[in-house]
Amino acid sequence: MTPPVTLDLWIERQQQALGTFLAQQLPAPAQSPQDLHQAMRYATLGGGKRLRALLTLACAELLDMPREPSLRAAGSLELIHAYSLIHDDLPCMDNDALRRGQPTCHIRFGEATALLAGDALQSLAFQWLTDSCAPGHEARHLAQVRLLAIASGSRGMAGGQALDLASHRTSLSLDELEAMHLKKTGALIRAAVLLGTLCGTTDIAPSIIHDLTHFANRLGLLYQIVDDILDVTSDSATLGKTAGKDDAHNKATYVTLLGLGAARDKAAEVLDETLVALARVPGNTEYLRGLTQRISARHH
Amino acid sequence: MTPPVTLDLWIERQQQALGTFLAQQLPAPAQSPQDLHQAMRYATLGGGKRLRALLTLACAELLDMPREPSLRAAGSLELIHAYSLIHDDLPCMDNDALRRGQPTCHIRFGEATALLAGDALQSLAFQWLTDSCAPGHEARHLAQVRLLAIASGSRGMAGGQALDLASHRTSLSLDELEAMHLKKTGALIRAAVLLGTLCGTTDIAPSIIHDLTHFANRLGLLYQIVDDILDVTSDSATLGKTAGKDDAHNKATYVTLLGLGAARDKAAEVLDETLVALARVPGNTEYLRGLTQRISARHH
Numbered sequence: 001m002t003p004p005v006t007l008d009l010w011i012e013r014q015q016q017a018l019g020t021f022l023a024q025q026l027p028a029p030a031q032s033p034q035d036l037h038q039a040m041r042y043a044t045l046g047g048g049k050r051l052r053a054l055l056t057l058a059c060a061e062l063l064d065m066p067r068e069p070s071l072r073a074a075g076s077l078e079l080i081h082a083y084s085l086i087h088d089d090l091p092c093m094d095n096d097a098l099r100r101g102q103p104t105c106h107i108r109f110g111e112a113t114a115l116l117a118g119d120a121l122q123s124l125a126f127q128w129l130t131d132s133c134a135p136g137h138e139a140r141h142l143a144q145v146r147l148l149a150i151a152s153g154s155r156g157m158a159g160g161q162a163l164d165l166a167s168h169r170t171s172l173s174l175d176e177l178e179a180m181h182l183k184k185t186g187a188l189i190r191a192a193v194l195l196g197t198l199c200g201t202t203d204i205a206p207s208i209i210h211d212l213t214h215f216a217n218r219l220g221l222l223y224q225i226v227d228d229i230l231d232v233t234s235d236s237a238t239l240g241k242t243a244g245k246d247d248a249h250n251k252a253t254y255v256t257l258l259g260l261g262a263a264r265d266k267a268a269e270v271l272d273e274t275l276v277a278l279a280r281v282p283g284n285t286e287y288l289r290g291l292t293q294r295i296s297a298r299h300h
Numbered sequence: 301m302t303p304p305v306t307l308d309l310w311i312e313r314q315q316q317a318l319g320t321f322l323a324q325q326l327p328a329p330a331q332s333p334q335d336l337h338q339a340m341r342y343a344t345l346g347g348g349k350r351l352r353a354l355l356t357l358a359c360a361e362l363l364d365m366p367r368e369p370s371l372r373a374a375g376s377l378e379l380i381h382a383y384s385l386i387h388d389d390l391p392c393m394d395n396d397a398l399r400r401g402q403p404t405c406h407i408r409f410g411e412a413t414a415l416l417a418g419d420a421l422q423s424l425a426f427q428w429l430t431d432s433c434a435p436g437h438e439a440r441h442l443a444q445v446r447l448l449a450i451a452s453g454s455r456g457m458a459g460g461q462a463l464d465l466a467s468h469r470t471s472l473s474l475d476e477l478e479a480m481h482l483k484k485t486g487a488l489i490r491a492a493v494l495l496g497t498l499c500g501t502t503d504i505a506p507s508i509i510h511d512l513t514h515f516a517n518r519l520g521l522l523y524q525i526v527d528d529i530l531d532v533t534s535d536s537a538t539l540g541k542t543a544g545k546d547d548a549h550n551k552a553t554y555v556t557l558l559g560l561g562a563a564r565d566k567a568a569e570v571l572d573e574t575l576v577a578l579a580r581v582p583g584n585t586e587y588l589r590g591l592t593q594r595i596s597a598r599h600h
Binding site: 090 | 410
């Protein structure tokens with residue numbers, strides 16, 4: 001057992017460990033096809049908060065899971081997240097030139113290579129979940145693959161994106177907006193937390209899985225409401241991506257549906273619900289609580 | 301044991317079984333998000349020869365594998381193949397409006413939905429490989445996931461696409477062309493054959509895996525050489541896709557590198573090698589041999 005450290009130090013250490021893991025495990029930039037591998041690394045290693053991976057690691061630490069499988073699961077999630085950002089930024093989607101303050105992948109490498117880099121990152125995420133599987137641990141690895149596949153697919157993240165596209169042609173109710181976000185952002189955040197329960201040999205009690213799932217669902221919603229608020233209250237330099245684009249794209253958001261003040265009230269309410277849900281989870285949930293508060297108070 | 305049937309009848313039965321399996325297992329068209337699910341079904345159910353799936357089923361039958369896992373593995377391969385065709389046809393790649401004689405997915409559903417449909421089909425392929433896993437069979441399912449992930453990724457199919465893109469800017473040697481095709485087309489054809497060895501509880505002897513791998517490698521190359529020849533000798537109506545586009549795109553192909561006559565000689569030579577490799581595999585390889593000859597003699 002390492003002694004507990006402050007949230008800031010913990011986050012810094014995890015981000016460093018993740019950065020090292022990703023840099024070592026991604027195909028080397030000199031390996032053929034070089035353009036493709038460089039694009040995959042560019043999109044994955046270019047910083048970012050690594051929120052999803054941090055949630056996996058915090059959950060795994062709470063449940064005393066071993067380190068290497070936890071890092072591997074967290075890294076796979078980051079690959080899925082990175083692929084989704086590449087494809088979201090493409091001209092046929094959000095057509096965005098800026099991500100984390102840098103040119104987006106297709107601006108840097110061209111559209112075709114960016115498309116393929118996203119595709120190959122998705123494959124690699126599933127490959128990683130099959131790596132380093134000790135004999136007898138196959139069921140756990142297979143459960144990770146299943147969790148991530150469902151969270152990424154048409155009834156998860158990609159489905160949420162499709163609902164988002166469809167929403168430009170119609171007006172959403174608040175319930176429909178929440179349903180969309182539960183898929184678009186929520187599915188991967190839920191998978192992040194639940195992957196943390198699948199990183200060791202311990203079977204986690206169904207009641208804990210249930211409470212963590214409820215926590216993760218509220219957290220995903222919280223993340224998205226804050227995202228919607230930041231899109232109108234922040235600027236591109238702070239966000240590291242284009243601000244104000246929801247309004248420009250005529251998107252349904254919590255702000256366009258509720259107005260800014262009510263969206264802020266909603267965020268505060270969902271933060272409360274998230275923390276109440278977390279309080280039901282036994283053990284030292286300090287880092288998960290801290291990450292929740294950071295998500296709520298973030299500026300980018 | 302069902303009595304052996306002619307190749308034609310066997311192919312027809314398998315295509316029918318695959319069509320039924322895919323139609324039942326894909327998300328229903330009325331299920332939300334409807335556009336996305338309709339696009340996924342459109343791209344997957346719109347016919348095609350189902351060559352990769354047939355290879356899996358023929359290999360599984362040769363090795364006496366049970367039927368349901370064989371169909372499931374074959375179906376997963378078809379999802380990966382369908383996703384790759386959607387993304388290949390996009391404007392930033394081949395920009396093709398015609399596939400199997402029908403409008404391509406992005407022409408029918410728009411670019412953004414087509415992009416997401418490809419993404420979600422990839423996720424679904426991995427999800428399917430985790431479905432219906434009986435206790436104790438997890439290692440086999442995990443091996444399937446690993447095989448398909450590696451075959452699809454940056455050192456397989458997506459990598460081959462990237463090498464193809466890069467080849468427009470430079471001239472390839474024959475060895476480089478073969479290396480590109482071993483990834484671009486070969487990786488999934490190899491995976492198709494090898495998935496057939498992973499559909500039951502039987503452990504297949506390493507020597508058989510080795511011989512099947514060698515067979516599959518030559519078969520993938522054969523497929524591509526014939527594809528290159530058909531691009532110049534056939535017309536769009538027969539191909540069901542745009543003919544002559546390799547030349548229009550200034551692509552390196554066996555025909556542009558060798559000339560049509562020598563490309564035909566090369567195809568005959570690789571057909572011989574493929575059949576010699578298959579002859580080393582024990583058991584009744586009749587359907588695999590028949591499929592090989594069909595690939596060699598196909599007109600589309």
